[in-house]
Amino acid sequence: MILACQNIQKAFGTDVILKNASFHIEDREKAAIVGINGAGKSTLLKIIMHQLDPDSGEVILAKGKTIGYLAQHDAVSSENTIHDELLSVKAELLAMEKRIRELELEMKSLSGEALENVLETYNRLNSQFERENGYAIQSEITGVLKGLGFTEEDFTKKVSTLSGGQKTRVALGKLLLSHPDLILLDEPTNHLDMNSIAWLETYLLNYSGAVLIVAHDRYFLNRVVTKIVEIDQGNVTTFMGNYSDYSMKKAQVRQAQINAYLNQQREIKHQQEVIAKLKSFNREKSIRRAESREKMLDKIEVLEKPTEVNTEIHIHLTPRVISGNDVLKVEGLEKGFDGHTLFSDLNFEIKRGERVAIIGNNGTGKTTILKILNGLLAPDGGSFTLGSKVHIGYYDQEHHVLHMEKTLFEEISDTYPNMSNTEIRNVLAAFLFTGDDVYKRIQDLSGGERGRVSLAKLMLSEANFIILDEPTNHLDITSKEILENALNQYEGTVLYVSHDRYFINQTATRILELTGNTLVNYIGNYDYYLEKKEELTAIYVPGENASSAVSSDKTETESKLDWQQQKELQAKERKRKNALKKTEDQIAALEERDAEIDTLLASPEVATDVGKCIKLSKEKAQISEELAALYETWEELAED
Template identity: 70%
Template sequence: MILACHNLNKAFGEHTIVCDGSFHIEDREKAALVGINGAGKSTILKMIIGEEPLDGGDVILAKGKTLGYLAQRQDLTSGNTIYEEVKSAKADIFAMEAQLRSIEQELKSLTGEDLKNRLDTYNRLQSEYEAKNGYACESEITGVLKGLGFTEDDFSKQTDTLSGGQKTRVSLGKLLLTSPDILLLDEPTNHLDLSSIAWLETYLLNYSGAVLIVSHDRYFLNRVVTKVIEVDQAHIRMYMGNYKAYAAKKQQIRDARLKEYMNQQREIKHQQAVIEKLRSFNREKSIKRAESREKMLDRITPVEKPVESVREMHFSLEPSCISGSDVLTVEHLSKRFDSQQLFQDISFEIHRGEHVAIIGDNGTGKTTLLKIINQVVSADEGSFTLGSKVKIGYYDQEHHVLHDEKTIFDEISDDYPSLTHTQIRNTLAAFQFTGEEVFKQIRTLSGGEKGRVSLAKLMLSEANFLILDEPTNHLDITSKEILEEALNNYSGTVLYVSHDRYFINQTCSRILELVNQTFVNYIGNYDYYLEKKEELTRAYASAPAVSAGIAPSESSSDNQTESKLSWQEQKEQQAKERKRKNDLKKTEEEIAKLEERNTVIDEELTKEEIYSNSIECQKLSTERAENEEKLEALYERWEELAEDV
């Protein structure tokens, strides 16, 4: 065991962060610390490193072990370049190298015993240098920087000129190169593009030390961690497995507790009814029997009803009108900034009902493209056309749609003057703004709070074409799931940029990857993209200069038929696939409903008042037999649909 936290206690005023919380991390273990926003995850990390005092409990780091910490925000003021800053993590190795070079110069002028002693020192230092992988040190630094999305042209940039996200990446690179025995990482995937996140996953999976990660990136957690530590309402619980296993186990435990609670409540009500009936007989024996049952009831330890999952937001998206079939047509669009060409001569179409995700490395022009469509910036060449009755709702990750000088309440009321005071209050309450909070100025809000205000405005817009730039940034996992549900139930069209692979997988039906200044088109979700990425990128976007427009969604000769499909045929295929999935879901729901009814019937048939009543018994038995017959047909139908899907 490398780290143990015993009976941690921490509160800020009346707000309890953790109460008697305990967990441990083993050597080389990769663990996640999860919970809703405000649960206290970052505070717990600060308690571990000693930055935040404990109200009670102990944090024990194994003797001789080192600890490294990455905070969400970094302030690099050293005046170093990016390369110099990250290189400082290996200062001991470079000092050793300088000492070796110095001794090499001395050896030229030494003889006899002095030469022998100096050679002994040189050989000892060289062995230590080799053991610390000194000869590969510079390659390791370059590899980490490139893995985190920096180009060699970036290496000479001054750290004090960098954005907050770039500073975090520099600090992460520096921390990884120090190789502590346990890494504490607070939202390490923020500000990383998809390629950098994939690189970090591989790096951490192969990391020789232990890792404790705070992250809302479910795809990342599924790939990296083998233990999940949950902070929920000031309590800490540990679950073995990745995030998916944790979510399933948590639901399983909650279902079991709810079943136990419901069974106990049924038993209590039953006993109370029997007691009441016995007392109504008003005879000595029946009253004694009633009292005996009352004593038995008093000895029952009540089972607490499981708390419902915390829902941070409550909203749905509904378009005010249906747009035409052609929602967006982009033709020969190009954009460059100074000497950097972002994209060139791209053309594509988006049709009603599509959910399209734009992905690509940082700096390729994804956000710029959304800004062009929203007329925030202009294109250098080309044009775009919106279809009939298209009404755009825009979510901007920089929140330029918000006004710093306004309050949250005014931000809504000024844009939607027809809403009453109560309607505005109710809308904001759905996004967790209550009481005096609604009068906070926009400029004082955190990134997550601004995101919630922007989502509230998006909900009220009743747009039929949503354009979203990194909509899951600053949202916790629960809020992401609510947004996913809202988008999946949305009947309009969606175009969004995101680095959240889990979110993309759950909500998109098509992916446009911006690579080498053009688009590669994938008709499918993120899993499909991973399957086809290498093949299609090699075929359509491998060269620096590529042909105009959007690359097809298949490449090899075996797939020529599919690549030549007309737009209508592709749409028909997608519609059939959605229908099969919907039919499968409905079939599963019908099966669950009938199985649940059969369980109820089985319970009823064990009751004396039922099995002693031949008419009622026959009625229930007939219903159960009919249900079994229906289930048999549904099982066959489910197998057919599952095979198709």
């Protein structure tokens, strides 16, 4: 065991955050802390790091073990280059290497006992240097930086010139390179793109120490952790397994608690009715029996009613009118900034009822596409056409649709002046803004709260084509699941940008990957994308992963298939798979019937009935012909 939290109690005023919280982390274990926003996850990490004192209880770190911590908004501030900032983590090893080189020079001029003493020191330092992987410092730093999404051109940039998200990635890189026995991470995936998150997953899975993570990324949790520590209304419960295991067990535990409470309440009510009836008889014997039951009832340890926390956002997305079948057509779209082309010749269509996710690395232009479609940016080339009766509702991650100087109430009432005060309050309450909360200014809200206001406006818009930019940012897991359900039940059309792989898996019917300045189309969810990525990238973006990047314009033009070809090929592949499955089912049914006929023909009652034998033999011959044809069809489909 590397860490133990025993009976941690913490309250802020009358608000109890943690109630006698106890759990432990084993060596090399990968665990996560989950709970709704405000549950106390970050508070618990700060208590573990002794940045915050508990009201009672204690945190025990195993003797001699080291701990590293990356808070949610931790960032590095330095005039060093990115590379030198990470190199500073290895200062002791660098000093050791310098001393080793000095000893090598000294030994050239020494002899006898002095040489032996220096040689002994040299061998000791050299062994330690090798043990701590000193010769791999540069390759390790390069691997971590590239894994976190920095290119070699970025290595020489000064940290002070970076964005907040990039500075956080530098801080994460420094923590990983320091190799503590226990790593604490608070929302580590917030500033990473999909490739970097996948790299971090693999890094943590193979990490020799223990890891404790606070994260809302369910896909990430499913891949990395084997234990979930849940904070629910101050109570801490440990579940073994990944997030999916926890989710299933949590539902079972919740249902068991509800059933136990309801059963006990029914039993108490029944006993009270019996007692009242016995007393109504007004007989001495009946009264004694009633009193005996009352004593038994008093001894029952009454279960607390499982409380319903007001955490559920109520989202009901309903289009005012149904759009035409053709919702959006994009042709030859092109955009660049400062001489750098983000994308060119983008062509795609979206049909009514589709839920399309745009994915890709940071900086490829995903949000730019959404801004162009919403008229916030002009394209450099190409055009797009909205279909008949299409009405757009837009949710942007920067919340430009909100007016920072307004209160929540004003934000809704000014946009929808026909709504009554009661209606506005009811809508805001559905998004967890009650009482005086409605008079808070937008500028004073957290990122998650602004997101909820944007979702409220989106719901009221009654749009039939919803465009979302990173809709799950700042949402806790419960809120994400509610949004997923709302989108899956929505009768309109959805186009969104997201790096939340679990969310994409749950909601997308199609994925467009922005890579190599173009789009690759995947007719399926994120699991399908992973299955087909290598194959389709090789077809549509040749050279993207090739060792040589040299390619003429002519070769690129010839090798890239246009959007229509992508659609036709993938539609053909789906048709082939469906036909293959249908053929296999037909073969299985006929083979089963053929075996039944053999059994019937071998039975005495059929064998002596000439008419039945002839009939079954003809059917068997017919099956044989049909099977022969089906086997050929199957072979053709399988070869294709």
